[in-house]
Amino acid sequence: MKNWLMKKPDLARIVAVHMGLGHLRAAFPLRNFSEKEIIVWGSRHYAAPGEKKYWRAIRRVYYFLSRVGSYPLLGKLALKIILSIQRIPPFYPRKDLSSPNLAVKFLKFLISKAGLCRHLSEHLSDNLPVIHTFYATAIALDMISAGVPGGRENYLLVCDADVNRVWVPENPVTSRIKYLVPCTQVKKRLLSYGVRPENIFMTGFPLPTENIGTETGLEILKIDLLARLRRLDPGGKFFAYHSHSVNHLLGVKRIPEVQDSHFTVMFAIGGAGAQTDIVRRILRSLNRSIQAGQVRLLLSCGVQRRVLERTLKYINQENLITHLDRHIYLVFSDDVFNYFEQFNRWLRQTDVLWTKPSELSFYCALGLPILMADPIGPQEELNKRWLMEIHAGLVPPGPPEYCSEWLEDLRENGRLAEAAWDGFLKSRKLGTFKIKRLLEQGQYSEELSPLKQ
Secondary structure, X not given: OOOOOOOOOOOOEEEEEOOOXXXXXXXXXXXXXXXXXXXXXXXXXXXXXXXXHHHHHHHHHHHHHHHHOOOOOHHHHHHHHHHHHOOOOOOOOOOOOOOOOHHHHXXXXXXXXXXXXXXXXXXXXOOOOEEEOOHHHHHHHHHHOOOOOOOOOEEEEOOOOOOOHHHOOOOOOOOOEEEEOOOHHHHHHHHHOOOOHHHEEOOOOOOOHHHOOOOOOOHHHHHHHHHHHHHHOOOOHHHHHHHHHHHHHHOOOOOOOOOOOOEEEEEEOOOOOOOHHHHHHHHHHHHHHHHOOOEEEEEEEEOOHHHHHHHHHHHHHOOOHHHEOOOEEEEEXXXXXXXXXXXXXXXXXXXXXXXXXXXXXXXXXXXXXXXXXXXXXXXXXXXXXXXXXXXXXXXXXXXHHXXXXXXXXXXXXXXXXXXXXXXXXXXXXXXXXXXXXXXXXXXXXXXXXXXXX
């Protein structure tokens, strides 16, 4: 497939961490900005042995957080305590939130006393800008370079629709971190944390250019969206209201007839595998529709083999194993970046993305209706709120075991098509291009319309 984002070597170094899939997914569309590979800090190839224990502990906490809510009594109590630490304060009434919280102070201790990220600068021997997708590495580099004249540009890419105070260093006024933010809410939140306005760039979340096309034409996105809208609106209810705006914005003279008898649902299980049990309930409900070829089901299993194995077990239990690679497809790879390549290819054929409101919330900009599984943690709760505010996300109207019924209702009443269209109209989709231009030319423009360059 043609790569619509032409590679210009060594614009920046990209630094991510393996904490679920979100921070790596955010880095993946930026991979062509550097001749070197994405630096996955804390992985086998990066960070000293003594430091890796901290990253292993952090990952354990993350995966515990993702699964603990399903444990009875003790698990729910533990989840409540941990989430209170991650709490993001209400936005109203507006107030100064620049004072560091416990999480900020603990992170500073880990960096200054325990040596977290102490060898990071050794892997950044040149003076190119650095783009981080996780706050700890950006703040560590900011502390290391404090007081050094000049220095490299240090960008931190925000992966959610709101953030905890820990994303900002102890003293935000003297920090040189520049923030790449996905939406207005994050910009306002960072200002309340004391970040200087000139250090905030509302670029939008970086999306895969192989799902978009060119910055000015959006050729791939428009082709895929038009076909998706027809599959999501077989009765024509959505087009009865929106045919003129669809024709105008997608550049077509008339709405084509429906060509596919099926539609495609992708269920993203999540990096920690917390949603695996829902797969069994979905398969049970869609069994007849899958066998009849009316629904194609894509099950995104990520990179954990235990998730793949459990998913295969559920498919076998529902006597659907013969439908693998016919009406059921598994998206999986042991290599995380190969998994993202597969995932992005399958997205082009996806009509409904069923997922936790994680960083995938921003993929609504590709014209994908987001069917929201239960959120985990304050960030996902606020991503859910953001999706509902722009009408791009839907809460399932019934439990997964009845999804064959309510999915068909959502198609018939045009609600899925409405969500796809609203996401396309209202969510920023040019983040990858804007970040590239910022690095190349130092140029940045904050447009009101998500469709403008």
